[in-house]
Amino acid sequence: MASHLAKADPSTSVLPSPQFSSVDLRSISDKGSRLLRATSSRSSGLIPFTDRCSSGHSHTTGLRLPQGLPIGDPQQRAAETQAHSEGFDEEEYRDSRLSPVPKIRDRMEPPAGPGNESARAPSQQDDGASVASVGGVADDRSAEASRYSQRLLNEGHERWEGDRCPICFLFVGLPVGEHARVNGCCMKTVCKGCALAAKQRGIYDRCPFCRTPHPADDASKLVMIQKRVGKRDAEAFNNLAVQYFCGKLGLTKDVPRAIELWTDAAELGSLDAHHQLGVSYFYGYGVEEDKLRGIRHWQEAAMKGHALCRHMVGDVEYDNGNYELAVQHYMITAKMGYEKSLDAIKDLFMKGLATKAQYAEALRGFGDAVEEMKSHQREEAKRLGV
Numbered sequence: 001m002a003s004h005l006a007k008a009d010p011s012t013s014v015l016p017s018p019q020f021s022s023v024d025l026r027s028i029s030d031k032g033s034r035l036l037r038a039t040s041s042r043s044s045g046l047i048p049f050t051d052r053c054s055s056g057h058s059h060t061t062g063l064r065l066p067q068g069l070p071i072g073d074p075q076q077r078a079a080e081t082q083a084h085s086e087g088f089d090e091e092e093y094r095d096s097r098l099s100p101v102p103k104i105r106d107r108m109e110p111p112a113g114p115g116n117e118s119a120r121a122p123s124q125q126d127d128g129a130s131v132a133s134v135g136g137v138a139d140d141r142s143a144e145a146s147r148y149s150q151r152l153l154n155e156g157h158e159r160w161e162g163d164r165c166p167i168c169f170l171f172v173g174l175p176v177g178e179h180a181r182v183n184g185c186c187m188k189t190v191c192k193g194c195a196l197a198a199k200q201r202g203i204y205d206r207c208p209f210c211r212t213p214h215p216a217d218d219a220s221k222l223v224m225i226q227k228r229v230g231k232r233d234a235e236a237f238n239n240l241a242v243q244y245f246c247g248k249l250g251l252t253k254d255v256p257r258a259i260e261l262w263t264d265a266a267e268l269g270s271l272d273a274h275h276q277l278g279v280s281y282f283y284g285y286g287v288e289e290d291k292l293r294g295i296r297h298w299q300e301a302a303m304k305g306h307a308l309c310r311h312m313v314g315d316v317e318y319d320n321g322n323y324e325l326a327v328q329h330y331m332i333t334a335k336m337g338y339e340k341s342l343d344a345i346k347d348l349f350m351k352g353l354a355t356k357a358q359y360a361e362a363l364r365g366f367g368d369a370v371e372e373m374k375s376h377q378r379e380e381a382k383r384l385g386v
């Protein structure tokens with residue numbers, strides 16, 4: 001059975017590059033091995049991450065992940081941004097605009113969970129510890145792991161509110177990067193239907209949500225993001241991380257800085273940042289590889305309704321040969337309207353690893369979710385290729 005979590009090639013992968021939009025490291029799966037696939041990739045081998053940029057455009061960056069592993073929407077998003085460094089002083093940026101950013105990354109520990117030794121379990125035993133007490137610790141760990149696994153399956157069935165368009169209030173289609181864009185002014189994820197409606201009303205040069213005029217150049221875009229970072233906007237941290245990760249908007253590529261910012265963003269509540277960190281740690285992008293820590297990031301976001309992270313958790317179970325568990329995770333995201341998860345269940349069904357009833361349930365749930373996300377404006381946007 002091909003692995004869903006193919007090994008990514010650090011040299012070619014691009015982590016998330018959210019420009020102005022959230023990073024969707026959304027899926028990676030593919031060909032022989034389905035993994036996480038990049039959210040917006042349309043072309044075959046590229047893991048395109050679509051970015052919702054501040055200019056209101058969706059950019060696709062092609063970061064190729066060797067075996068189809070998408071790793072980061074953020075990168076792609078970032079990659080999409082046109083980098084202009086004219087007149088931009090990175091040091092000045094760091095000193096004057098990011099100074100208010102607290103170093104919370106140091107407090108960021110891998111979420112506690114089964115198998116995560118560093119997050120719990122005493123590492124030292126009393127010299128006189130008896131075999132019985134060791135056995136008790138093992139039982140406690142096992143019970144804790146079991147509770148965590150149950151929580152993972154029970155929580156996060158409803159999508160994260162951050163994926164809801166603030167204008168029409170409908171959830172944005174998945175992957176979000178293909179159906180919406182984010183403007184740096186307010187960091188809101190506005191669906192393409194509402195963006196089109198705004199243009200039809202003559203609103204071309206400003207944000208359809210907050211009406212702030214679009215920045216004229218990259219330096220202005222960066223200032224806009226920094227301003228939001230100064231207000232401790234989680235998605236602004238996330239987007240700025242993408243800029244550093246991809247070296248856009250005049251910034252020198254700085255992956256460690258991107259990891260720091262994603263960590264801060266995750267602390268502040270960005271689930272997309274968890275997605276990116278999951279990819280970074282799982283594949284060792286910019287940090288020492290730590291698969292368990294990467295998985296924990298995906299699990300934490302999955303329990304809060306992040307579809308792509310949930311799908312990744314399903315891929316992990318798939319690769320571990322836990323097909324029934326994988327189906328349960330894919331089922332949740334199929335019902336959120338994520339087609340890749342539906343495809344994964346179909347694939348498992350075709351291989352005799354999922355039941356016909358499960359596939360039928362996934363089909364119905366997916367269809368219902370897609371129907372709920374439809375609107376006249378969105379259909380019009382799709383028809384016009386917006």
Ligand SMILES: [Zn+2]
Nearest residue numbers: 165168191194
């Ligand atoms: Zn909308």
Ligand SMILES: [Zn+2]
Nearest residue numbers: 185186207210
């Ligand atoms: Zn705005």
